[in-house]
Amino acid sequence: MDGIKGELLQYKGGGYSGCIWEWNYSAVVTEGECAGYYVIYASGRYGCTTAEQWEVFEQNARERDLYRYTLTEAGLASFVEESNAGHVKGVGDWLYNEFGIEVMATCEDCGREFPTTDMLAGGLEGCGGIAVQFSELFCENCYLTPNEGQLDEARWDAAQDMRKSLAARFPEAVDELDELEDEQLGDVFEQLLRRAGGYWEIEGKRYTYPSMDVVTVLRDVTAADVLHMAR
Numbered sequence: 001m002d003g004i005k006g007e008l009l010q011y012k013g014g015g016y017s018g019c020i021w022e023w024n025y026s027a028v029v030t031e032g033e034c035a036g037y038y039v040i041y042a043s044g045r046y047g048c049t050t051a052e053q054w055e056v057f058e059q060n061a062r063e064r065d066l067y068r069y070t071l072t073e074a075g076l077a078s079f080v081e082e083s084n085a086g087h088v089k090g091v092g093d094w095l096y097n098e099f100g101i102e103v104m105a106t107c108e109d110c111g112r113e114f115p116t117t118d119m120l121a122g123g124l125e126g127c128g129g130i131a132v133q134f135s136e137l138f139c140e141n142c143y144l145t146p147n148e149g150q151l152d153e154a155r156w157d158a159a160q161d162m163r164k165s166l167a168a169r170f171p172e173a174v175d176e177l178d179e180l181e182d183e184q185l186g187d188v189f190e191q192l193l194r195r196a197g198g199y200w201e202i203e204g205k206r207y208t209y210p211s212m213d214v215v216t217v218l219r220d221v222t223a224a225d226v227l228h229m230a231r
C-alpha cells in the first residue's frame, strides 16, 4: 500500500426493508495524485455519494454511527476484526481494485491468512429483516471442502432422511435396514451422492458434488445394495 495515505470510513447509511440502517463505506485519500473522496458503497438517505454530503454527515455523525480505519496494515486489520465477513470481502476487493491495497483476513476453517481477494464469504446469517449477511470468510480450498464437524452433522441429517425413505421404499427389508447405525446410513448416503455426481451443500458453503436429496440418490438402488454398501 505504498503511497496511499488516508482512511476507510464505515458509517450508518440508509436502510432497507426490515432493517433500520446498513453499513456504508467510503475512502478518503489525503495525499498524492489519488487524493479525494471515494464512494465504496452508499445507500438510502444517509448514504454519501459526494464529498460535500460526506462533510455534512461527518459534522453531524454520532460516535457510534461512524468508524474510521487508517489505510494501513494495522488499521485494516481492525476493520476486518470489527466487520461482517461479506463487507470485509466487498470492501477488500474494492480497495485492491482501486488502489492495489491488500486486505488480509483469516480463513474460518484452516486459520491461515489470505488476501480477501482470494477468499469467499459463506455461513449465512439473517440480520433481523429480509437481508442476509455472510458471517464467515474462507480460503478457496476450505470453501470447497467441508470440515469434519460440518460433514458429521450433514451425515447425521442424511441418515435420518435415509431411515424414513428406506422404510417407505423397502417395507419388506425394514427390519434388516433398521439395524443399520446412523453412521452407516450417513456413509451409504455419501457413497451414493458421490456415485451420482452430487454435492453436499452445508451452511451456505458449497462443496464439489452437486446437491441431491435422499429420494434422488435412492432411485436406482435396492435394499440389498444399501445393506451391501453399509458393510
Ligand SMILES: [Zn+2]
Residues within 6 Å of the ligand: 107, 108, 109, 110, 111, 112, 138, 139, 140, 141, 142, 143
Ligand atoms: Zn482455509
